[in-house]
Amino acid sequence: MEITLVLGDITEQEVDAVVNAANSSLMGGGGVDGAIHRRGGPEILDECRRLRASRYGKGLPTGQAVATTAGRLPARWVIHTVGPVHSRSQDRSELLASCYRESLRVADSLGARSVAFPAISTGIYGWPMDDAARIALETVRQAETSVPDVRFVLFDDRAYAAFASLL
Structure with a gap:
């Protein structure tokens, strides 16, 4: 597997697949989630509504992943995963690692050959960037997956530097 870093959108x-740092409602939100829904168009939201009406009536659980169409994005699928909110009093790092493992599992089930990840849980969910980068890279490196092309698409220089220092 080749892991690359990209500074950008x-x-x-x-x-093949873009990973969305979603909230459990799957109905869109801010940050990466909002950007994916806005650019991808209503097709993504329509599939998310169907998922909520069927398998995920109470929302997608933290650490799990599910795929939808990518709508108008230049990808085939969006893999939605719900990262944990960072806590100083409780270790939730396994839930964050699960987001990456489960997203790759879903990517494998789709036959995806390339996957783009954001830095999950580092926005409004408050995960410290250096720790999030460590968990993300360790988890992806150790994952049993047939995806040969994994990239981390990082929105700003600070995030890019955190990942680059560990790659």
Whole structure:
């Protein structure tokens, strides 16, 4: 597996699957989630509504992943995963690692050959960037997956530097 870093906008990545740092409602939100829904168009939200009406009536659980169409994105699929909110009093690092493992598992089930990840849980969910980068890279490196092309698409210089220092 080749792991690369990209400084830029995840919604512009020409990959098989883009990973969305979603909230459990799957109905869109801020940050990466909002950007994916805005650029991808209503097709993504329509599939998310169907998922909520069927398998995920109470929302997608933290650490799990599910795929939808990518709508108007230059990707085939969006893999939605719900990262944990960072806590100083409780170790939730396994839930964050699960987001990456489960997203790759879903990518494998789709036959995806390239996957673009954001830095999950580092926005409004408050995960410290250096720790999030460590968990993301360790988890992806150790994952049993047939995806040969994994890229981390990082929105700003600070995030890019955190990942680059560990890659």
